[in-house]
Amino acid sequence: MSTKIKIKFVDFWKGFDPEDNWFYHFLSERFAIELSDDPDFLFYSSYSHSYLKYSCKRIFFSAENIRANFYECDYALSFDFIERINHLRLPLYVIWDKLDPSYLLNPEYLKSIKTIKKSKFCCIVVSNGKSQERINFFEKLCAYKKVDSGGGFMNNIGEMVNDKLSFIKDYKFTIAFENSSFPGYVTEKVYQPMFTNTIPIYWGSSMINEDFNTERILWRGNFKSDEELIDKIIELDTNDELYQEFISRPCFVNNELTKYFDSKRTEDFFKLVFNDSSKPLAKTWKKFIGIIVRKTRSYHLKKSLKKA
Missing domain, CATH: 3.40.50 (Rossmann fold)
Incomplete structure (x- = not known):
């Protein structure tokens, strides 16, 4: 070499x-x-x-x-x-390095949430139209109140969103369904809304609790049906006090980053790779x-x- x-x-x-x-x-x-x-x-x-x-x-x-x-x-x-x-x-x-995870641990961040007032209900930004679970839930939630869709699929706002974080920051909720489901398959979809003081409505990994605090997420796995999940969304949407309490919860369990963010863990792995003869x-x-x-x-x- x-x-x-x-x-x-x-x-x-x-x-x-x-x-x-x-x-x-x-x-x-x-x-x-x-x-x-x-x-x-x-x-x-x-x-x-x-x-x-x-x-x-x-x-x-x-x-x-x-x-x-x-x-x-x-x-x-x-x-x-x-x-x-x-x-x-x-x-x-x-590896979504546009976002600094330590920001979510900051006590000032958690404190500032309590003063935030959201003006809009719920949004979604997707371009992949192959997830039937996501489509079905979007349609069911729209029966309660319009969900603004700013992606390439199911777009109903008249234009494509260029800056997703800027778009979702005014919303109380974001539909953060993965394209498909598998234990451990967790993308940026559930992660991004946390940086905008928004509640992710999540479906995907059955082990999402290994990555994030599921008390800070409206996780489909915690509900018996879509209808039960929507009832919870309506409850939070119509009760500002409950909503503020929900988004004030830590994004990570015990307000600590998981080992997956540990750069030394990743560096040690690559040392093993590069030293393999x-x-x-x-x-x-x-x-x-x-x-x-x-x-x-x-x-x-x-x-x-x-x-x-």
């Missing part, structure tokens, strides 16, 4: 900048790295299959509700609660199992889509 650690990013989301992203900034502050087309370590995600062209150490990062294929990657960072030496749980909201998985016999696993998953996915 050269003096510098050569890395490359492939198969990330549209607009991803290899020189301006959380991984690059985090690593460059702690390791001697350089971007290279001949990498020692390849960072890849789930938006294409360019990673298959590389036979170096592969590090998978999931920004979607997709499992890591450990027959194809040497290491993985994902939402999943799995205990493996080559896996680190790193939910998407943790074993043969890359792509150069071993296991790569053939990886091909079989990937093709099998693709077959079953296509089959399920035909049935849908």
Whole structure:
């Protein structure tokens, strides 16, 4: 390996900048790295299959509700609660570095909430129209009072929202349903409203209590039905005292950040990765199992889509 650690990013989301992203900034502050087309370590995600062209150490990062294929990657960072030496749980909201989580712990922040008066009811900002749970709940809640939708899907305000945080800050509630549900799959959707003193109405991970204080969230899992959840929303909407008490609760359990925000934990993981001198998985016999696993998953996915 050269003096510098050569890395490359492939198969990330549209607009991803290899020189301006959380991984690059985090690593460059702690390791001697350089971007290279001949990498020692390849960072890849789930938006294409360019990673298959590389036979170096592969590090998978999931920004979607997709499992890591450990027959194809040497290491993985994902939402999943799995205990493996080559896996680190790193939910998407943790790398949402536009927001400083310590702000939510500030006593002055919690105190200031009590003086805030919200002028609008509820909003939603989504572009993905594939979540039927989200669509159904949106329609049910609109039967009580209009929910302003500012995204590319179900838009009812006449324009697309450019600044989500600025948009949602005037609302009491924000529908923060994930695109799909899986234990541990928690994106920025539930996290962002907390910075605007807004109550997230959440559906997604059945283990959201591992990430946030569920007493500060209107979590669908705490209610027997959509109707029971909506009854609670109406109660808070019509009682300012109850609403203020609710949003004054800590965003995190015991008002402490979870271990997922611990930069040393993440740094130690990358030390393990970069000091690994074993043969890359792509150069071993296991790569053939990886091909079989990937093709099998693709077959079953296509089959399920035909049935849908």
